[in-house]
Amino acid sequence: MPTPNNKPFPFKIGADPEFNILLHNKRLSAKQLFEQMLNNKKEWKKDRNEMGYTFADAGNIGWDGASATGEIRPTPNNLPEQVISNLGEMFSAISKISPIFELNTLSNKAPVGGHIHLEIPMDWTEQKMQKMHKQLCSFYIPLLLGEDSVNLRIRTSENYGRISDYRVETFKQQDNSTSKTYEFRVPSAEWLTTPKTALGTLAYLAVIFNEIMNNPKNLKLSKEIIIRNQEQAEALHSLSITNFVFLTKILLNKIKRTVKTFEFYPQYKKEIDFILNPAAVMKEKQHAQFNIINGWKLNQKTHFTKRDLLNDKKLKANTLEIDLDSLSSAVYLQYNDDEFVSEFVRAIKHRVLAFNWKLKNNYFFFGLRKGLKDFMVFNKNFQMLKGIESVKTVKDLECIKHVFDKMNSKFYLDNSGSSRSSDAIINKRHILIGIPYPERVARNFKSIIEIVYDIDKGRIKPLDINSSQLFDDESISANETEAGEIYKICMLQEQQTVNAQLSPNENIQEQRHEENTRRITEQVARENEE
DSSP, rough: OOSOOOOSSSSSSEOOEEEEEEEEEEEEEEHHHHHHHHHTTTTTTEETTSEEEEEEEEEEEOOOSTSSSSSEOOOOOHHHHHHHHHHHHHHHHHHHHOTEEEOOOOSSSSSOBBBBEEEEOOOOHHHHHHHHHHHHHTTOOHHHHTTOOHHHHHHHHTSSSSSTEEEEEEETTTTTTTTEEEEOOOSSSGSSSSSSHHHHHHHHHHHHHHHHHHHHHGGGGTTTTTTOOOHHHHHHHHHHTTTTHHHHHHHHHHHHHHHHTTTTTOOOOOOOHHTTOOHHHHHHHHHHBHHHHHHHOOOOOOOOOOOHTTTTHHHHHHHHOOOOHGGGSOOOOEOOSTTTHHHHHHHHHHHHHHOOOOOOOEEEEOEEEEEEEOEEEEETSEEEOOOOGOBBBHHHHHHHHHHHHHHHHHHTTTTTTTOOOOGGGOOOEEEEEOOOHHHHHHOOHHHHHHHHHHHHHOOSBBBBBOGGGBBGGGOOTTTTOTTTHHHHHHHHHHHHHHHHSTTTOOOOHHHHHHHHHHHHHHHHHHHHOO
């Protein structure tokens, strides 16, 4: 963003806003991800505090004390436009390395703050700081009204973003001089969503702050706006969060009239008028889905087809600049430990990274029992997307339902067996895919890639299993060997499991049954070969 020929403010403006890094609606660790992505990038230098990486003169990006939360620290400047330019430069560089990740400014994954720094004189006392903070908060209502109310409630319920929240810090500069900074900790991270909301927010607060510092007499003309005590501040904060329209509209109009008299308003009229229209601010952020990648127009558009996903040459070409070993762990796909299943999951992950493939569903992959020849694919409502034609009898359906219930319960566990938060599937469908044993042994990745692609494109429609159209197992004649195949295979394997657990002397009847079971197993194997 080019810096216009504007008059600089007589103080520096900075920020260290936070954000959540998401992939397929799952929150990732900022520390782990940035270390994986940036450690070997020459243009990114690890900072002295070991909490991020510096990009040229633009600033630093990394994590905060809670290492899962991302944090960006643009180089301070006397012009808000230059601060925004620094932010854009770093976001652009990051998006080229990891275009698939979402940088989210909402707190529904974890509370994230949009802390803004303003340089203050070294001799300011705590009493003066408190007075200044109340004055600044008096003009904060327009920004509050432009924030997502659910997001605000999440933050305040966890004691973040209270109207009284600020911090003063002293820093030592490279030339050994010292500077003092007022950190305004009330804002959420939402202002970071787009360049327009970011520039508007910084310009608006800087214009107010300049008036407090350098034109205090002007504020005396607006006594009815200025907050007098903490109780009044909390009340105004609550009114804004609950969107008490009548009172907030009156206050908003008074603020509008007052701000237009401030020294720097003419210079930033466009940006401030935007901020003074909370509905327009909210529309701007919602349009970007509170995603920095969308808001800053950093999407690396990739067009690919199913044929591209299946083309090994294109896969290799697209992954030359990607550290698959590091980034594959960030792609969250669930699976169980059945033989070779992890290799199928790895094949999907590599294509997700290579083609910037944003999956629309959450998937759980598992292995089907030996003898089952067709893929079995379900959604969470026990509708089948593939394999329904294999279900012939009532007992077939019972066996499939048993498999579904077992695998569906694992869907809420991560791959270590720990419980997975239900928010990981909010606004997402979850799909369970059973992979046949012959496909697993042959490592036929092509089939699974085609299935996932078609499901995500909506080309495979879920079907309800109508039990009334299934055969009654009791009425099936011995010659109808195709009917009840699923049930037969499931029962045989369960019996084999029981037999393996019995001692030779435990049950003579079970030992006599063993030979009969072996004969049936051989018969099933011959049928499978045919």
